[in-house]
Amino acid sequence: MNHHSFTQHGTRGTADWQRADAAHFLHPFTDPKGLAAKGARIIERAENIYLWDSEGHKILDAMSGLWCVNVGYGQQALVDAATQQLQQLPFYNAFFQTSTPPAIELAELLAEITPPQFQHVFFTGSGSEGNDTVVRMVRRYWDLVGQPERKVIIGRVNGYHGSTMAGASLGGMSGMHAQGGLPIPDITHIEQPHAFENGTGMDREAFGLKAARWLEEKILAIGPGRVAAFIGEPVQGAGGVIVPPASYWPEIQRICDKYGILLVSDEVICGFGRTGHWFGCETLGFKPDLMTFAKGVSSGYVPLGGVMVGGRVAQALIELGGEFNHGFTYSGHPVACAVALANIKLIRELDLVGRVRRTTGPHLAARFAELNDHPLVGETQTCGMMGAVQLVKDKATGESFAGALEVGMLCRAHCFGNGLIMRAVGDRMIVAPPLVMDCAQIDEMMVLIRRCLDLTLVELKQKGLFAS
Numbered sequence: 001m002n003h004h005s006f007t008q009h010g011t012r013g014t015a016d017w018q019r020a021d022a023a024h025f026l027h028p029f030t031d032p033k034g035l036a037a038k039g040a041r042i043i044e045r046a047e048n049i050y051l052w053d054s055e056g057h058k059i060l061d062a063m064s065g066l067w068c069v070n071v072g073y074g075q076q077a078l079v080d081a082a083t084q085q086l087q088q089l090p091f092y093n094a095f096f097q098t099s100t101p102p103a104i105e106l107a108e109l110l111a112e113i114t115p116p117q118f119q120h121v122f123f124t125g126s127g128s129e130g131n132d133t134v135v136r137m138v139r140r141y142w143d144l145v146g147q148p149e150r151k152v153i154i155g156r157v158n159g160y161h162g163s164t165m166a167g168a169s170l171g172g173m174s175g176m177h178a179q180g181g182l183p184i185p186d187i188t189h190i191e192q193p194h195a196f197e198n199g200t201g202m203d204r205e206a207f208g209l210k211a212a213r214w215l216e217e218k219i220l221a222i223g224p225g226r227v228a229a230f231i232g233e234p235v236q237g238a239g240g241v242i243v244p245p246a247s248y249w250p251e252i253q254r255i256c257d258k259y260g261i262l263l264v265s266d267e268v269i270c271g272f273g274r275t276g277h278w279f280g281c282e283t284l285g286f287k288p289d290l291m292t293f294a295k296g297v298s299s300g301y302v303p304l305g306g307v308m309v310g311g312r313v314a315q316a317l318i319e320l321g322g323e324f325n326h327g328f329t330y331s332g333h334p335v336a337c338a339v340a341l342a343n344i345k346l347i348r349e350l351d352l353v354g355r356v357r358r359t360t361g362p363h364l365a366a367r368f369a370e371l372n373d374h375p376l377v378g379e380t381q382t383c384g385m386m387g388a389v390q391l392v393k394d395k396a397t398g399e400s401f402a403g404a405l406e407v408g409m410l411c412r413a414h415c416f417g418n419g420l421i422m423r424a425v426g427d428r429m430i431v432a433p434p435l436v437m438d439c440a441q442i443d444e445m446m447v448l449i450r451r452c453l454d455l456t457l458v459e460l461k462q463k464g465l466f467a468s
């Protein structure tokens, strides 16, 4: 074996990896037959905002892995923190009246950087487990304060809250509900604040208020005394980077306050600087009772998630609660917490949150706005270091392509072919690059994005699918 090789797996080539992958590895959200026919792309190493595949191609990762590598790849401080903790104490649990220094220090630091109502954290291994924790904790809270009939949690159509039974139930993805008998009882949904789809022809801010009031209508239909909580992502991520009108979240807050309902912000994507503040609720202007986090807390270097627990709920759990029969082997995993500590300190050192708010976020916004001159583009949106491009068949009317065409997939194939990773969500092309991406790298990404849009347009015209 060549000891300079980046893998520790000898000299297996792409075809061999693909064969073994297809033979044994069932991938998340993937049609196994389709993947086996094509072969997986094998990613072997990464640095900063770039990946290299097993064919030696360099790829600009405009998705931060999966919305998580906020500090970019190859940060030695995180590697050192993991190595040091692995040597000193690779694991101990937090169940039986024990604790570990990294978990304690991370809890302390999270209390410092989150909004002031948050002084307590419950650790999990992922965002999905965080949202399962939210469901149990919210219902436990209402039991403890003597209103056990408050059980219903309201989420949103096209929201994403993970893949476990509770996470997929809170989310509003119909394809997920169709598999496995979901949603679980007492979870229901309202429409999303997606102006392009649900607010055609309306003033944007007026639409924001209208969309928020769907929550009030739902509460009244269920009966306010039965509603426990509302959960939403500040900006919907997996749903397509759907940035709500500025009027939306403050109105949601007002409605939750009016009926005494707990407000839960799922910060799994928006947290840790993505929107230009530490947390999305700060950018979008609301004050949640609970906050789910994962991904950016450790920049994805190791799995970690959790729930920030606000004063009202924390007080009930602590003062009235006794034992909360909930937790995971890896709640407060010392290596994960050590990496998260190093990650958060690095975000601070590099002032990534301030850079996104003042410099790179506005630059991304300006550069995305320029795409509006492209014949395929119906609208663009950004928030901090997240961006979306809506592809349309008719720019003048905003008419979409027929669903069967999957124009997003056509465009994504051009991205893959041109060294760019961009996500397609239906007809929306989205990016969420590492927060270390600088303005010159944004420009480099924009060259690739425009090239891929041009190539998609050429392909559509050749196939007679784009008239004008």
Ligand code: PXG
Pocket (backbone or CB within 6 Å): 066, 067, 126, 127, 128, 129, 131, 160, 161, 162, 163, 167, 233, 237, 238, 239, 266, 267, 268, 269, 294, 295, 305, 423
């Ligand atoms: N909440 C939100 C808002 C998420 O985006 C989860 C919870 C679940 O986290 P875990 O760690 O359990 O995966 C997520 C995850 C996509 C995509 O295709 C997005 C996620 C996961 C997988 C794919 O955009 N987000």
